Amino acid sequence: MKGGFYDELSEKTYREMPLRLQAVGKVMLHIDRFEVGQSYVTAKVEDRNGDRISINIEGGRTGIDLQENLFRIKGVMPKSAYVTTTINDTGKLFVRKLPVLGVKDWLLIYEDDLFLLAVKDAYDEVEIIAV
Template sequence: MKAGFYDKQSEKAYAEIPRVQASSRVMLEVGQFSVGQSYVTAKVRNRHGDVVNINIEGGRLGIDLQETLFRLAGRTPKAVYIVTTINETGKLFVRKLPVLGVKDWLLLYEDDLFLLAVKDAYDEIEIILV
């Protein structure tokens, strides 16, 4: 049973998620966020068991993928969907982000996701490559 959506943008993006064409799905269990001046960071484990940093900041919209978290096979997808559940309300937060490139860290650029991370409002992020 869903508690609904965080906002109208989440509801619209959720309806757009391809149900069978996603090339890769990754569920990241996020530990505690460390808050910087204009960003938050957290550590996650990749599929090899190595610790990888993620950085979430506001401002521009997009994502820089980290190769050991995804099976990219030499290609860079055009977009990803970010899905998370807000802890206190159970509401779904969903965004479609353009892929900007591939970096050593997983970098997410989205204002609301950043503000929710500052509040430690979620523990997992699902990233769906399309």
């Protein structure tokens, strides 16, 4: 690992990730900029069909609501999702495993540290693997 890990939880979660994931869906999202609200951040990304999709990241509870067009969920609801990103300034890897709460029109990520890093504009790509 070139830059190391963001924290102990990232390292532990990374090591727990199965080598060959039986992924229901996997996406890599490039984020141009975050819009900061009171208790959340939003961003717009383009999906594989050229449609603009909204992402909402907020603190508080822990979990993720997947956006159906991004993950093409058909019949199998994933139980969890691994969210990874590399911190721009340090090159450190941030990893979290979040329970999948459901499917929404937006991609909603609930995770305190990811929210705080977004407020600081500390990353510009997020990979999500739903399993």
